[in-house]
Every structure is written in structure tokens, then in C-alpha cells.
Amino acid sequence: MTVNDEALMQAVREGDLAQLGPLFDRYHLSLFDFLNRMTGNRHTAEDLVQEVFLRILKYRATWRDGARFETWVFRIARNARADYYSGRDSVGPLTEEAMDSPDATPGPEGQLEQEHQSARLQTALMSLREDRRELIVLARYQGLKHEAIAELLGIDVGAVKVRIHRALKELREIFLRISETPPCDVKTPPRSLPTI
Amino acid sequence: MRCEDTSAKLADYLAGTLSDADRQALESHARSCAACREELEGARDMWERLAHLRSAAPDAQAMRSRFDAMMGEAMREPGIASEGSGGAADARTPRFAVAPTHEPPLRSALPAARGRASRWMRRHRAVRPLLQAAAAAILVIVGIQVGRQMSTPAPITRASDVTALRDEVRDLRQMVTLSLMQQQSVTERLKGVSWSSQLDQPGNEVVSALIDTLMHDANVNVRLASIDALKRFAEREVVRSAAVRALDTQESPLVQMALIDFVVETQDREALEALRRLSRDDEANEAVRARASWGINHLEAA
Numbered sequence: 116m117t118v119n120d121e122a123l124m125q126a127v128r129e130g131d132l133a134q135l136g137p138l139f140d141r142y143h144l145s146l147f148d149f150l151n152r153m154t155g156n157r158h159t160a161e162d163l164v165q166e167v168f169l170r171i172l173k174y175r176a177t178w179r180d181g182a183r184f185e186t187w188v189f190r191i192a193r194n195a196r197a198d199y200y201s202g203r204d205s206v207g208p209l210t211e212e213a214m215d216s217p218d219a220t221p222g223p224e225g226q227l228e229q230e231h232q233s234a235r236l237q238t239a240l241m242s243l244r245e246d247r248r249e250l251i252v253l254a255r256y257q258g259l260k261h262e263a264i265a266e267l268l269g270i271d272v273g274a275v276k277v278r279i280h281r282a283l284k285e286l287r288e289i290f291l292r293i294s295e296t297p298p299c300d301v302k303t304p305p306r307s308l309p310t311i
Numbered sequence: 312m313r314c315e316d317t318s319a320k321l322a323d324y325l326a327g328t329l330s331d332a333d334r335q336a337l338e339s340h341a342r343s344c345a346a347c348r349e350e351l352e353g354a355r356d357m358w359e360r361l362a363h364l365r366s367a368a369p370d371a372q373a374m375r376s377r378f379d380a381m382m383g384e385a386m387r388e389p390g391i392a393s394e395g396s397g398g399a400a401d402a403r404t405p406r407f408a409v410a411p412t413h414e415p416p417l418r419s420a421l422p423a424a425r426g427r428a429s430r431w432m433r434r435h436r437a438v439r440p441l442l443q444a445a446a447a448a449i450l451v452i453v454g455i456q457v458g459r460q461m462s463t464p465a466p467i468t469r470a471s472d473v474t475a476l477r478d479e480v481r482d483l484r485q486m487v488t489l490s491l492m493q494q495q496s497v498t499e500r501l502k503g504v505s506w507s508s509q510l511d512q513p514g515n516e517v518v519s520a521l522i523d524t525l526m527h528d529a530n531v532n533v534r535l536a537s538i539d540a541l542k543r544f545a546e547r548e549v550v551r552s553a554a555v556r557a558l559d560t561q562e563s564p565l566v567q568m569a570l571i572d573f574v575v576e577t578q579d580r581e582a583l584e585a586l587r588r589l590s591r592d593d594e595a596n597e598a599v600r601a602r603a604s605w606g607i608n609h610l611e612a613a
Contacts, residue, residue, distance in 0.1 A: 132385055139378050147369045157367050158498055164369075165377050172385050227564050227596050236364050254326065255361050261322065276322035283325075283354045290357070 120184035127171070128178045138184070139168055145257055146192050152252045153196060155241050166195045185259070186266045193249075193267075239290040247282035254279050312340040317347045324351070325358045484510055485517055492520050497530045504536040508543060518544050522553040531563050538569045545577040558585040564596040571599075571606045578613050586610070 120141065126134040143164055151160035170191050178187070240248055253259045253267070261279075265272045320337050323329040329337065341348040488510060491503025504524060507517050521544075524537040544550045554577075558570050567589065574582035589595055590603035 132382065135382065139375075143374060143378070144369070144371075147374070148366045151366050151369070156498060157369065158496060161369050161374055164374060165381070168378055169381060172381070227598060230565070232360075233364060236360055240361075240364070251361065254322070255358065256366070261326070261328075273319060276320075277318050279322040279325075280318050280350075280354060283321075283357045284350070287353050287357045290360075 121180075121182070124171075124175075124178050124184050124187075125180065128175045132172070135168065135172060138171075138188075142185075142188055143168075146188065149189065149192060149252055149257055150196060152240070152256060153245075153249060154200075155237075159199070163192065163195050163199060166199075167192050170195060183263065183266065186263055189253070189257070189259070189267055235293045236290055239286055239293055242289050242293075243282065243286055247278070247285060250275070250279050250282050251286065312336045314340075314344060314347055317341075317350055321351065321354055325354060481511060485514060488513075489516060489520050492524055497533060500524070500528065500530070500533045501536055504533060504540050507540050518547065518550065522550065525553065525557055526560065531565055534561070534563070534566050535569050538566070538573055542573065542576070545573075551577065551579050551581065555579070555582045555585050558582060558589055564599050567595070567599045568602050571602045575606045575609045578610065580610055580613070583607060583610055 118137070120138060123134045123138050127138070146164045146167055147160050150163045151157055154160055154163070167188065171188065174191075240251070243251070250264065250268075253264050254261070259267070261272050261275045265275045268275070270278075317337065317340065320329060320333055324334060324337055337351070341351045484506075488503050488506040491499050491506060494500055494503070504521065507513060507521060510517060518541075521537050521541050525534055525541065528534050528537065538554075541550050541554070551574075554570055554573050558567065558574070561567055561570060571586065571589075574586070586603045586607045590600050590607060592600065595603075
């Protein structure tokens with residue numbers, strides 16, 4: 116029988132540090148994905164995942180029974196990222212490494228177009244206000260339920276749903292605007308697109 | 312169903328968590344309301360597109376090694392790793408400074424070194440007061456020396472000294488930039504290329520390194536960044552001829568496009584032949600060929 120996250124974390128708190136191993140196995144990839152999509156930098160994301168687990172270990176005594184581990188660990192990840200970027204530009208140069216290749220492998224023209232589409236979408240995503248980008252990343256890629264996102268962000272579920280809608284609307288507007296510019300102009304996320 | 316409900320239901324609709332009845336009501340409303348239909352289709356389109364935007368894979372082995380190293384250290388000295396055991400600390404907001412590094416061995420070596428030092432200290436409790444006294448004495452001596460130095464009137468700094476110092480700083484910056492451009496990490500190389508644009512009067516080595524990056528770097532983003540950085544030196548013959556050569560050798564459509572823009576911006580008519588070759592190249596991407604023709608028209612009209 117699989118031991119749930121909360122029981123593992125409780126064991127870690129009680130001093131059975133080896134139980135952090137299964138939690139690492141379960142969460143390091145989704146944390147990496149979240150941090151990679153938020154920072155646009157693979158190396159920074161890897162560093163921050165390490166930082167998250169270091170913090171879990173360091174602050175294990177503060178784990179409270181009844182809490183949801185998934186929400187707790189993502190809260191630590193958000194804080195680790197915020198601390199990392201305090202005083203820095205939170206969107207560094209977008210690295211090609213942060214993105215994977217497109218799914219299919221069409222011919223050269225199709226591939227170029229797909230490259231452009233992905234680059235535009237990635238640029239649009241990185242141009243979104245951080246809180247909106249975070250909502251999309253949590254809902255679309257981490258598969259967090261709206262209730263979990265609400266708990267994580269400290270807002271009510273209704274607000275989460277409305278904000279996801281707004282974020283998608285804004286993303287679409289930026290994406291369409293970028294799509295009107297010549298492809299070679301889309302290399303790095305524009306730093307100061309006006310907030311809609 | 313009213314239009315206001317669309318916004319509240321849309322997130323559930325996309326996540327597939329809307330009840331059948333609500334989904335049907337939403338779709339039925341969208342069929343009769345153009346504005347809500349557009350909202351729904353726009354959001355669904357973005358939701359679908361996002362699904363295809365994949366994230367890079369991490370270096371899982373390195374991550375695991377770093378985690379294991381951290382755990383090994385924590386297991387050896389469990390007391391050191393824990394904080395906030397009084398319960399007063401809020402687990403929801405654990406914060407402390409992050410010292411990021413992209414060098415895993417360094418990350419894991421530092422705690423290990425600290426651990427060894429603290430173990431040594433515990434084993435040699437008896438000598439601790441002696442060490443403290445010695446450290447205090449050293450600090451006092453250093454303090455006296457520094458005080459003497461500072462009370463001595465400084466010689467009048469000559470302009471040539473300032474110039475020499477400025478040159479040294481410039482050389483140092485240049486060295487760091489060149490070194491960054493040689494790194495294995497793409498991020499570091501990008502940083503190097505970007506630093507080159509902040510250098511005051513960069514030497515020929517920097518320009519050569521940028522050209523070398525444009526010609527040979529394995530990463531498209533780094534090559535694109537080098538084109539931007541080289542614009543600053545566009546008046547140099549060596550840079551212009553490198554851009555023309557690159558038009559013949561570069562195969563990435565994005566880089567080719569950026570190079571076409573470069574030669575058009577710099578009004579380099581020497582590039583006309585290379586552009587003509589590119590516009591006729593059957594193997595080149597169609598969009599690139601079209602851009603090359605556009606470049607030819609611009610340069611010929613100039």
C-alpha cells in the first residue's frame with residue numbers, strides 16, 4: 116500500500132529523514148516543471164528544486180498535521196523563487212533549453228512555423244504578469260485543482276476560476292499581438308508589454 | 312444562463328470539472344451569444360495550445376545526486392538540519408537566502424566542509440578557548456596595522472595611476488566576458504555575450520570571440536544574441552564580412568533571418584551576392600528565401 120504524502124512528511128518531521136526520499140521522487144519533476152516555466156531557466160529551476168527540499172528538511176518541525184503536502188510544498192517553491200529573485204529581474208533571458216522541442220516532427224517549413232508558434236506562445240506566457248502566469252502554470256501544467264490553488268494563493272475558489280479566465284484572455288491577446296510581428300523579432304520576452 | 316456566469320464556469324469547463332448539465336447550459340448559451348462564444352473558443356484555443364508547450368527535461372541524475380548528498384549530510388548530523396522546532400515558525404512561509412549555483416559539486420561540497428569543521432571542533436573542545444584567544448589576538452594586530460595604514464597621509468594619486476587602474480578593471484571585465492563565452496552552460500554563454508555589450512571600448516579579442524560564437528556556437532539563442540551584440544561593431548570590416556560569410560554557412564532559419572536583418576540594417580551592399588545565393592537556394596526555408604529577396608530589394612534601393 117502506498118503511504119500518502121502527509122504520512123511521509125509526518126515521519127520526516129518525527130525524525131525519519133529517509134522518508135523525504137519518496138517525497139522527492141513524487142514531487143521533484145512537477146516542482147521542476149513549475150519552476151522552469153516560471154523562471155524560463157532550466158538551471159535556475161534545478162537549483163530551486165534543491166532549495167525546496169533543503170527548506171523542507173530545515174523547517175520540517177513546522178509541518179502541521181491536517182495540512183495538504185502538495186499545497187505546502189508548492190508554497191515553499193513559490194517562496195524559494197521569490198527569495199531567489201528578490202532584487203533581480205524575475206524574468207531572465209528566455210533560454211532555448213527551457214523549452215522542449217515541439218511534439219511532432221513535420222517538414223522544414225512546418226517545423227519553422229511550429230518553432231515560431233511555440234516561441235510566440237512562450238514569449239506571451241513569459242510576458243504575462245507573474246501572478247497570472249503562475250495561475251496558468253499551476254492549473255494547466257501542474258494539474259492542481261482549483262481548491263488547491265485557492266488554498267495555495269490564499270484566495271477563494273471563485274476568484275481562482277475568474278482569474279484563470281482573465282489570465283487566458285490576456286495571454287491570448289498578447290499571443291495574437293506577437294503573432295502580428297515578424298517572426299525574427301520574437302526572440303526574448305518583451306519586458307514591458309502594457310498590462311491589459 | 313447569463314453572460315456573467317460564463318467567466319465563473321469557464322475554468323471548470325476547460326479543466327473538465329463542470330457537471331454535464333452546466334456544460335450543456337454553457338455550450339447552449341455560447342451558441343446563442345456571439346460574445347460568450349468568442350470568449351469560450353478563445354480560451355479553449357489557448358488551453359489547447361498551452362498543452363503542446365512542453366517544458367525541458369531536467370538533468371534528473373544530477374538532481375538526484377544533489378538530493379542524496381544533502382540527505383547524506385542531514386543523516387549524519389540531523390540536529391543541524393532542523394529549525395523552527397518550537398512551533399512558532401510559520402511553516403507556510405519558510406524563508407531564507409538562496410545562494411544558487413549551477414555547479415552541483417560545489418553545492419554539496421560546502422555543507423560537507425562545514426560539517427567536517429564542526430565535527431573537528433566538537434572533538435577538540437579543549438582547544439576552543441585557545442583558538443578563540445588566538446583569533447582575537449590576530450584581529451587586534453590586523454586592526455592596529457590597518458589603523459596605522461589609514462592614518463598615514465596617502466600620496467597624491469597621479470592621473471596615470473588612475474588610468475592604469477581603469478585599464479586593469481577593463482581588462483578584468485573583458486577577461487570575465489571572454490571566459491563566460493567559453494562556458495558549457497548556454498545561460499553562461501548568453502550572459503557573456505550580453506556582458507560584451509556593456510564593455511567600455513572592448514578589444515579585438517571580444518569582437519573575435521563574438522564572431523566565433525556567431526559562426527560556431529551550438530545553440531541558436533546564443534548565436535542570435537551574438538548577432539545583436541555585433542551590431543555595435545558593424546562599422547568594422549571584419550564584422551561585416553563575418554556576417555556575409557555567416558549568411559552562407561548558417562543553416563538555422565532564425566539565425567538566417569537575423570543575419571538578413573543585420574546586413575540590411577548596416578546597409579552592407581557587399582552582402583548582395585550572398586543574399587542572392589540564399590534567395591535562390593532551394594534547400595533554404597521558404598520564409599528565409601522571401602526575407603532574402605526583401606533584403607536584396609532594400610539594399611538595391613538604398
